[in-house]
Amino acid sequence: MTAPKPLAGADLCVHCGFCTQACPTYLTLDDENDSPRGRIVLMKAIADGSLAVADPAAALHLDQCLGCRACETACPSGVPYGHLLEETRAKMVERRPLSLPTRVLLYVFATPTLAAAFFSAGRALRALGLAALLSRLPGRIGIMMATLAVSHRARARDYRPRAGTPSREDVAVLQGCVMEGLLAPVNRATERTLAYNGYRIVSSPGQKCCGALHAHAGARDAARALARENIAAFEASGAAYVAVNSAGCGAAMKEYDHLLADDEEWSARARTFASRVRDVSELLAAAGPIQAAGQPRKLAVDHPCHLQHAQRLTDPPAKLLAALRLTDAHDLPDASSCCGAAGLYSLENPGLSQRILAPKMASIAASGADCVATGNPGCMMHIGAGLLRAGSRVSVRHPVELLDEAYSREANV
Amino acid sequence: MDSNTRILADRLANIVGPRHVKTGASELLVYENDGLPGYHKRPRLFVAPGNREEAIAVVQALAAANAPWVARGAGTGLSGGSLADGVVMIGMQRMRRILAIDPEARSATVEPGVVNVSLTKAATPFGLHYAPDPSSQAACTIGGNVAENAGGPHCLKYGVTLNHVLAATVVLPDGELLELRTPDADAVGFDLLGAFVGSEGCFGLAVDITVRLTPNPERICTMLADFTTVDGAADAVSTIIAAGIVPAALELVDAGTIAAVEASIYAAGYPTDAAACLLVEVDGPAAGLDDDVAEITRHCTAAGARSVKTATDAAARAKLWQGRKKAFGAMGRVAPTLAVQDAVVPRTRLAPVLREVARIAEKHGIRVCNVFHAGDGNLHPNIPYNGHDSAEAARVHAACDEIMAACIAEGGSITGEHGVGLDKLPYMEDLFTPDSLDAMCRLRDAWDPARRANPGKVVPVHRCREWMATPAARS
Ligand SMILES: Cc1cc2nc3c(=O)[nH]c(=O)nc-3n(C[C@H](O)[C@H](O)[C@H](O)COP(=O)(O)OP(=O)(O)OC[C@H]3O[C@@H](n4cnc5c(N)ncnc54)[C@H](O)[C@@H]3O)c2cc1C
Ligand code: SF4
Ligand code: SF4
Numbered sequence: 001m002t003a004p005k006p007l008a009g010a011d012l013c014v015h016c017g018f019c020t021q022a023c024p025t026y027l028t029l030d031d032e033n034d035s036p037r038g039r040i041v042l043m044k045a046i047a048d049g050s051l052a053v054a055d056p057a058a059a060l061h062l063d064q065c066l067g068c069r070a071c072e073t074a075c076p077s078g079v080p081y082g083h084l085l086e087e088t089r090a091k092m093v094e095r096r097p098l099s100l101p102t103r104v105l106l107y108v109f110a111t112p113t114l115a116a117a118f119f120s121a122g123r124a125l126r127a128l129g130l131a132a133l134l135s136r137l138p139g140r141i142g143i144m145m146a147t148l149a150v151s152h153r154a155r156a157r158d159y160r161p162r163a164g165t166p167s168r169e170d171v172a173v174l175q176g177c178v179m180e181g182l183l184a185p186v187n188r189a190t191e192r193t194l195a196y197n198g199y200r201i202v203s204s205p206g207q208k209c210c211g212a213l214h215a216h217a218g219a220r221d222a223a224r225a226l227a228r229e230n231i232a233a234f235e236a237s238g239a240a241y242v243a244v245n246s247a248g249c250g251a252a253m254k255e256y257d258h259l260l261a262d263d264e265e266w267s268a269r270a271r272t273f274a275s276r277v278r279d280v281s282e283l284l285a286a287a288g289p290i291q292a293a294g295q296p297r298k299l300a301v302d303h304p305c306h307l308q309h310a311q312r313l314t315d316p317p318a319k320l321l322a323a324l325r326l327t328d329a330h331d332l333p334d335a336s337s338c339c340g341a342a343g344l345y346s347l348e349n350p351g352l353s354q355r356i357l358a359p360k361m362a363s364i365a366a367s368g369a370d371c372v373a374t375g376n377p378g379c380m381m382h383i384g385a386g387l388l389r390a391g392s393r394v395s396v397r398h399p400v401e402l403l404d405e406a407y408s409r410e411a412n413v
Numbered sequence: 414m415d416s417n418t419r420i421l422a423d424r425l426a427n428i429v430g431p432r433h434v435k436t437g438a439s440e441l442l443v444y445e446n447d448g449l450p451g452y453h454k455r456p457r458l459f460v461a462p463g464n465r466e467e468a469i470a471v472v473q474a475l476a477a478a479n480a481p482w483v484a485r486g487a488g489t490g491l492s493g494g495s496l497a498d499g500v501v502m503i504g505m506q507r508m509r510r511i512l513a514i515d516p517e518a519r520s521a522t523v524e525p526g527v528v529n530v531s532l533t534k535a536a537t538p539f540g541l542h543y544a545p546d547p548s549s550q551a552a553c554t555i556g557g558n559v560a561e562n563a564g565g566p567h568c569l570k571y572g573v574t575l576n577h578v579l580a581a582t583v584v585l586p587d588g589e590l591l592e593l594r595t596p597d598a599d600a601v602g603f604d605l606l607g608a609f610v611g612s613e614g615c616f617g618l619a620v621d622i623t624v625r626l627t628p629n630p631e632r633i634c635t636m637l638a639d640f641t642t643v644d645g646a647a648d649a650v651s652t653i654i655a656a657g658i659v660p661a662a663l664e665l666v667d668a669g670t671i672a673a674v675e676a677s678i679y680a681a682g683y684p685t686d687a688a689a690c691l692l693v694e695v696d697g698p699a700a701g702l703d704d705d706v707a708e709i710t711r712h713c714t715a716a717g718a719r720s721v722k723t724a725t726d727a728a729a730r731a732k733l734w735q736g737r738k739k740a741f742g743a744m745g746r747v748a749p750t751l752a753v754q755d756a757v758v759p760r761t762r763l764a765p766v767l768r769e770v771a772r773i774a775e776k777h778g779i780r781v782c783n784v785f786h787a788g789d790g791n792l793h794p795n796i797p798y799n800g801h802d803s804a805e806a807a808r809v810h811a812a813c814d815e816i817m818a819a820c821i822a823e824g825g826s827i828t829g830e831h832g833v834g835l836d837k838l839p840y841m842e843d844l845f846t847p848d849s850l851d852a853m854c855r856l857r858d859a860w861d862p863a864r865r866a867n868p869g870k871v872v873p874v875h876r877c878r879e880w881m882a883t884p885a886a887r888s
Binding site: 041077 | 440443445450463464504506531549551679740742751
């Protein structure tokens, strides 16, 4: 037997408890086993062997973690919670295989031909109106169908932006699996707004799913394989930056260096790659961005966890939205806490995910806004599905879509 | 699990629901320690009541089973006060409703599990706040604050928890319900509420608490004075207070603390090359505040401050305070284990005591980071160390003992606000005579003759002359 490997970074935790009130699952379940501080205790015990890897109670509490990393931005000691969780989940997966639906989904996402078929089937369901119809079903199926049904709200626009003269760096855009599969207009909006702001968009054939979902689930080998393919594809594109419009993907790709740290052949390339990844808001903020004409509209802003807590970005997204020059745009009062989407969580833990979504629904309703902006496909669809099922007319849009529309209105006048 | 525990767990599950009773080893693990690392005590079982009725029923069931218990708020305590060594733990975190806010009477009634800062947030729309602000306010509960009579930076001017508690409903360990309130001016009889506040969970379980809310000051100024010597900062503290100014808060952070904070997500902009900084806040009516700022600046400069910066807007002030309030947590990045000390010395003796602490640290080859409520002489020498290294741990313990002895020798005391709990138990006999300790035992017996609430804490058991005669001791 090999000696137990200590969990790097877990020792930073001084048990002060500052993170507990930032944790959506603790605030929902009121059990310290479902708090960051408690989960760190469990993870340490699993790492040092005093708790069995497959201990069912510990597994339940770790499965119930959203991976939202709100605990990290509350922690004065700098505990790398996200890394501890991924490492522990990877260890747990060895003993306790992932559920069949999760395994199938992860496999499909990692295999471009299957992913293409999967998402076109989804688009067909959506186009036929079946998704909307079935979204009324109770439980998991209803939630899934609602999630699918709302993805179409992002409609493609056909306009040619005033050509920005490429005065800035070359940028390759991550297409992503869900984003390109169900929310392709967001990708187009990303490309147009970046181009309008002076970036030159270059293509990067061979890019794949970023592997975030795989890493979060503990399927590290699959995540690493995807990371290597993406590094190679983006290197070949020659782009100075990799633009990402999905907060979750961006967070994962900025951490490829951590994921591949033990890979002798790839670690250096992973470091260089990670340093080139940018959220689309970072690139736009660096370019200004060009201001839109402004319009009266009541917008509520939600901050994706993997943007604010994992990537620690607050200023660039604010700058992007400020460029809309709206008269009435406000952060939701609970913009700093998770909506409950959390990757596959909404399907794995539907009950808890909906309970975590409930306060968000209430604050959106109280805001009186007609549109919610959030920069992550999972949040867009999860919040959108919640609104759809509640019969609300409030729409959910990606910030770059709003900017793109604003630019397009100007181009058309 | 023995059969008695099983039976008890079932009985409690009938009251609170099975999800809120924990008996499995892995789920109890997280309830094995509070904010003080180093101690691990496994509770016999964990039960979390969801409201006042359930809480009362739980205590009554425990009384019927003659089962000792310990209440736990947020588990941020720094004296091991909420550790349950083989006894039942009652978790109060589910009871976190604010029951009423009365802006006219400037009071609020809360369940004990309400987190300190949530109360201030709820009071903000009324222009009010809850004044006692322990640095842990983002996590700790009002119930825990009452039990520890918690202090905080702003208690220098506004008073500690005791001065802000107006009433409490307490379940005595025998299950009887007791309504305690502050006696009005002409009241006769003992101030029982005063006795309950600070009783460290040994007198009963608070199930609701009414506190005073304080109007927000018209204007607030926060100053950061940086010094090249710790002595200079300590001297400035004495002269400011001696001049008759009562700042809202007067805090000292030294170089070790500054380094930890500035490396953290709560970096506050404290100068990293300073030997110590003072954080001074004045508040009140706008008129006259500038005079206080000028006078404090003068005292700091006279004591050798390199610079004194003033922040008036809310964001800049919040940033300065975040650094101070998250300082303990930030020390986790220095070393894996943290010994948090708490002692009080006469304010005028701050400089020599700090010198002595530094000398002790050097002698034992350990690092001390000071961050404390200087205005009331409440020291927190914190010692980050590697708990896995037993030799280093032994040196830290020796140093802690010497630091405590030094504080007592200067006319101080062994705790300013964190309580005695388990951690400070050994020092009680250094500080009190056998008669005093015996008097404390008898006071405790008046509330809890069976000694069921928080057994083994605060007063050394062998000091209680009647101890051996009680049923709980025999069982
Ligand atoms: C980073 C950090 C900074 C801190 N700063 C300060 C500070 O500035 N000032 C300060 O005073 N303290 C401070 N503390 C210590 C601690 O936060 C306080 O002692 C706080 O009051 C404890 O509250 P809690 O809810 O965590 O209680 P716990 O730690 O859970 O319990 C503390 C005690 O209260 C009892 N108790 C809890 N609830 C009840 C109840 N309903 N009825 C009866 N007894 C009960 C418990 O039995 C125990 O004895 C700090 C701690 C940390 C970790
Ligand atoms: S805030 Fe950080 S150090 Fe404190 S308990 Fe949470 S994880 Fe641990
Ligand atoms: S990642 Fe989110 S859900 Fe998980 S412990 Fe941290 S704050 Fe809680």
